[in-house]
Amino acid sequence: MEGTHMNRTPTPTDTVSTDTASADASGGSRWEELVTAALLGTARRTPSGIPAGREAPTALLDAAAVETVRRRAGMRPGRAAARVEPAPADPRPLLPPAAARRLAMLLADRPGTGGGSGGRRGSAPDLMELLPQWLATANRRGFAPRPEALPSLLDAARGRTDLRPAVLAFAGPRALWLARLNADWRFALRSTPGGGAALPGPGEPDRIRELWEEGLFAERVALLSGIRARDATAARELLATTWATERAEDRLMFLDSLRTGLHAADEPFLERALADRSRNVRATAAELLSALxxxxxxxxxxxxxxxxxxxxxxxxxxxxxxxxxxxxxxxxxxxxxxxxxxxxxxxxxxxxxxxxxxxxxxxxxxxxxxxxxxxxxxxxxxxxxxxxxxxxxxxxxxxxxxxxxxxxxxxxxxxxxxxxxxxVSLAERAKLLGTLGAAERADWVAGFIAVHGLSEAFQLLGVCTVPWSGPLGRAVVDALNIARDAGSYPWSFSGVMGLAERCLDPSEAPHLETLTAIPDEPENAAPGAGSYWAESFQRLVTTLRLRAAMQRELEEE
Amino acid sequence: MTQQGVRWTADQVLALAPDAASRKAGSKLGAAGPWSEAGSTDEGTVWGLCRGSGSRPYRTVIDIADSTGPAYKCSCPSRKFPCKHALGLLLLWAGEDGTVPRGQVPDWAEEWTEARKKRADDKRAASAAGSPASGDPEAARRRAERRAEHITAGAAELEQRLADLLRGGLATAEQAGYGLWEETAARMVDAQASGLAARVRELGAIPSSGPGWPVRLLEECALLHLLDQGWLRRERLPDGLAATVRSRIGLTGSADGPPVRDHWLVLAQYDTSDSRLTTRRIWLHGAESARPVLLLSYGAAGRAPELALPVGLALDAEVSAYPGAGQLRAALGEQFTPPAPTTIRPPGVSVAQAAARYGEALRDDPWLDSHPVTLGRVIPTPDGDTWQLADADGELALPLTPAALSGSGLWRLVALSGGTPVTVFGECGHRGFTPLTAWPEGPGEAVSLC
Known part of the structure; x- marks a missing residue:
């Protein structure tokens, strides 16, 4: 082995284990000669320089061993490829450590990341279902993720389109930077107008005009909605500049974005749209006007x-x-x-x-x-x-x-x-409830459940603000308790149970402890229902405690 | 250093899980709900009662300060090790939300820790009193001699097969397929040369490994030949190299090097498995000695090896090296503190220095595929279909190994870097660089990439 260190043989390093064109003529051609002889067999091709008394195959192996170690020891780094532009800075504060650990746990529960836990849910909480709530709180608090969590976040959003907006908002600029490097995450660029480039601000009229006139449809919709949210008049005026030349489908979408911030000053524009060539545009304009x-x-x-x-x-x-x-x-x-x-x-x-x-x-x-x-x-x-x-x-x-x-x-x-x-159908009632204040809505649904039970409550619960108010939470828990005492199986209420896990106020957990015991089975009860109910309530309590911990961790500085 | 209040991270706990299903099941139990009477001590004992589907709760107790890594005991019937209850309890403990307060070890947990302590003491006393009598030394010597004779016969036979292959040409190996090599490997197992058998088995896979296979096959045949020759002439080799040859052949010595006490930073832990065995590799870095050390631990197929050390923690412990020049393998001896978070980081080198380190390591052990190295200030950079680690302050770069490109670790590394310099620990060898752990440029925890 002596001398290998001194005689470094430069070898190509892009794929260090294969030899193509070596810079060192003597070392490279020697190795190539050995490879050729080995491929054909020494019976057909004898390599040069065989010492006396050594059989050709053995001599070939001797020489190849020396060359192999020589080549490996002489390995040198290659030339660096063109650098990628560094990811834009994320000014938000990093997640507190406990919250970062919690996120890792929630993401580890993603389907496909672990063995089959399908089927019965048991008493353990459904962690993936808590992710939306966790993301909403983290986004409200304005935290940034630890960069190493970004791949799992992007993978989670890839599998669940409903999570994408919240995940991408939380993941921030570095996630879009990453998405440009990995084809699996292209959806992130699509979901973010302009591939993550920030929309022009109010002080950039030239950029606004340029994007409005030359941007892709999705970018233009995003631009218009963005401006409408902060300056309703400016958005309408921007739309009016190109209204006559837009295609009918586009006019419909643009008109729809005026729903936000609709006010009396929009009337003349909408009145003109009542004479539009497209019937759908006319109908939408009429609908908007009737809301004024x-x-x-x-x-x-x-x-x-x-x-x-x-x-x-x-x-x-x-x-x-x-x-x-x-x-x-x-x-x-x-x-x-x-x-x-x-x-x-x-x-x-x-x-x-x-x-x-x-x-x-x-x-x-x-x-x-x-x-x-x-x-x-x-x-x-x-x-x-x-x-x-x-x-x-x-x-x-x-x-x-x-x-x-x-x-x-x-x-x-x-x-x-x-x-x-x-x-008045359930769906219409749910919509009517949506026009009421949060407290009144919750009280109404609580009153409804107290009299009519849970079988028709799912849709109505869906429009209530999370976490549920005290009276609403108690009404749901009482109704579940009544359903249990009536001897039915808990999975008849799995939809409401799932909602309760996500929406009950975590501070209710202590009141629920007594429900987690396995009750004596009443005579007419479904067999085994008692222990399934205990399990369901146990999962409810565990989930509430988990949510309380999640909130606490995100409130830390 | 004091252990007061130092707890692990969820990632470090989850790294102990034997498989993905356990990781998931454990995560779910990492919340206060099913647990009661949980507690911990600063000496590293953690316990709790977990309500399961039965009427009596499971009793779970963990000793994280055990000298062979965390030890677990749970009254559940699971054969997973550690079971989901142990993982859940550790997660709860790591969560530090007050559900696992410091406290007095309950009797049922103490019974177990005491029994363990006693067993460990007995073992230490036994080893201090000399190795257990295993027959007379004369018989042992004769057994070793007989084994050496078997190996010599195997090595000679292997030399013959290699010569036949080279005489007929490597092109024939493509047609011969696995069968030829499996049979030869079985003969090497018979010859009690497990190291030779493993290398022979790998030869069988090379012809189907894609473009450039003749070069790789010749390299591996030549190194196998070198190992045969080393064995056949071991009496004439320097002691260190002879020991390396013995260990490469499959005659593992005992870890009888002098114990080295240091603060050992756990750099990386990863498992590889074949149909029979799960092999766990744990890389340590000595804060004072600056020594890299490899701990190996084995488990039956599908089961996690017992030794587990969470990446990023450091422990005050003794290790003893196995024999052989350039051999980094050691055995973990006495552990003076449980693994705890640390700010120690291994010092980094440039990519040119890393390549040179591997070259130098080949002088002691020419069969070495890679060498542990920490790269300082490198930037993960895409290079066509592959990636490389490029010096932030230079023009040079090391390619990543093909294996490193396929895992999720690459993307964690790229995300951590964001196009700016990071410190990366990994294995640098002739196939390229395999990143295992990375640190951000500024303050921040170690991020495991494997």
Whole structure:
């Protein structure tokens, strides 16, 4: 081995174990000669320089051993490739250590990262389901992840599109830098307009104009929505500059972004859009105008609707009489009323529904004898028009975000017909609840559950603010407890249980401890249900404690 | 150094898991819910009761300060080691949210720790009193001689096979396939030369390893020939090299080097496995001695080896080297403190120095595939389809090994760097550099890449 250190043989280092063209002529050609002889066999090709008394194959191996060690010992680094531009700085403070550990644990629970735990959920919390909440808190607190966690974060977002916005917001600029280097993470560049380049700020009119006129569609939508959020008028004016030349599909999308920050000053622009070539654009413009109670369109619709609905005092009790429109005239059509009814619906009721939906709700009190929304909703409706009329008012209350009408239409949660006269479906109730304040919403749903139980509560719980208020949380837990005592299996309530794990206030955990014991089985209970319930409650308590720990860790400095 | 209040990170705990399923199951138990009466001492005992599906909770106790790495005891029926309860309890303990307070060891846990301590003391006393009598030394010598004769016969036979191969040409090896080599490997096992058998088995895979295979096959045949020749002439070799040859052949000596006490930083831990055995490699770096040390630990196929040291921690302990020139393997002796977080980092070298280190290491052990090196101020840089580690302050770079390109470690390394310099520990060899652990330029914990 002597001398190998002194006689460094430069060898190609891009793939250090193979020999292509060596710079050192003598060393390189010697090795090549050996390789050729070895490939063909010494029976056919004898390498040069075989010492006397040594058989050719052995001599070849001797020489190859020396060359191999010589080549390896002489290995040198190669030339560095072009450097990548360093990742942009992330000014946010790093996650506190405990929170970083928690994130690692949540990400380790990703499906596909561990052995099969599918099937029954047991008493352990579903960590992946806590990730959205964790991300929301971390984003609200403005923390940055540790860089080494970025690959797992990106992989998690790759598998679950619903997580992408929150993950990418949390992952920050370095994640986009990484995504440019790994094809698996290209989605991050797609989901972020401009491939992560920041949108122009208010002080950059030239960049705004350039991006608006030359950007890709997704970039333009992002730009318009961004500006609309901070300066509604500027966004509308920007849109107006190119409105006439945009394609119909694009006009529709751009118009839709005016929903944010809609105000009276938008009316002239929207009125012009009522004459658009595209029917969908016209319909959207009409819808937006009808959400502006002071608009001319709203006034026209109010007039039309009022002519169809009146209080009839000729009966013993005041009753609402409905006279649906007999035709859909061009004026109505111009204001967005669709003339053709879907299959199975009468034309006249179809038109009535659209008129009432678009008429400002404030007009009804005047029209119907100064009554409050509650009083109006309570009035009997003649000739089976109640369903049609109330459904249209529901849509109007949601569109105009009118809490007093929503309240009236929802009614008392304990009412036997489950909180809403007539055709008010669960989905509509959920939407009506959305117009109320968080506390009122929670109280209403709590009242609903207290009377009607959990079987129809899932959708309503979904619109409640997280964490659930005290009364709502207690109503859910009481209802679960009642369901258990009734002897049913917990998986009939797995949807609500899952929601409770994610939405109950963690401070409720101590009150739930007693439920985690395995109860004596009542006579008529499903066999084994008791221990499954104990397990479910145990998972609920464990998850709540985990969430409390998560919150605490993210509140640390 | 005091151990007061020093706990591990979740990653370090999860690194103890025998497989991914345990890691997942353990994570789920790392929350207060199912645990009660949990506690820990500064001496490294952690215990707790975990409610499972049965009526009685499982009793879990862990001794993290044991001299052979953390030791576990759990009353659950799981055959995983450590079980999910032990992992969950350690996670809870690492979480430091007050659910595992410092406290008095309960009787049931103390029984176990005391029994362990006694066994360890007995063992130490026994080894101090000399190796257990295993027959008379004369018989042992005769056994060793017989084994050497077997190996010599095996080496001679292998030389013959290599000569036949070279006479007929390597091109024939492509057609012969695995069969030929498996049979030869089996003959080497018969000859009690496990090191030769393993090398022979690897030869069988080379012809199907892609472009350039004749060069690699010739290299490995030549080194195998070199090892045969070294064995056949071992009497004429210097002592150190002869010991290296013996260990490469498969005659592992005992770790009888003088104990070296140091603060050992755990640089990396990773497992490789074949159909029979899981091999765990743990790299240590001596803070004072600046020595690199390799600890090996084995487990049956599919089971995690017992010794586990979390990356990034340091422990005050003694290690004893195995014989052989250039051999970095050592055995962990007495442990004076449990592994604890540290700010020690190994000093880094340039990529040119790293390549030179490997070259120098070949002087003591020409069969060496790679050598442990810490690179300072390097930037992971894409180079076509591959990646390299480029000197931040120079023009030179080392390519990553093909194996290093396929794992998730590469992306953790790239993310940590973000295009700026990092310190990287890994194995530098003729196939390139395999990164195992990295540190950010500024303050920050070690990030395991394997």
């Amino acid at each position: 109670p002071g608009s001319a369109l709203a006034g026209r619709m109010a007039e039309r609707a009022q002519s169809c609905v009146a209080v009839d005092h000729t009966q013993g009790t005041p009753t609402i009489a409905v006279e649906a429109p007999h035709e859909c005239d061009p004026g109505m059509e111009r204001d967005g009323v669709l003339p053709k009814a879907p299959a199975g619906r009468g034309e006249r009721s179809w038109w009535l529904g659209q008129l009432v939906e678009a008429a400002p709700l404030g007009t009804w009190s005047r029209r119907l004898g100064g009554r409050t929304p509650e009083e109006i909703v309570a009035l009997p409706v003649a000739d089976d028009w109640q369903g049609e009329l109330h459904a249209a008012w529901c849509r109007a209350a949601v569109r105009q975000r009118d809490p007093s009408w929503s309240r009236a239409l929802l009614g008392v949660p304990a009412a036997p017909e489950a909180g809403g006269p007539g055709a």
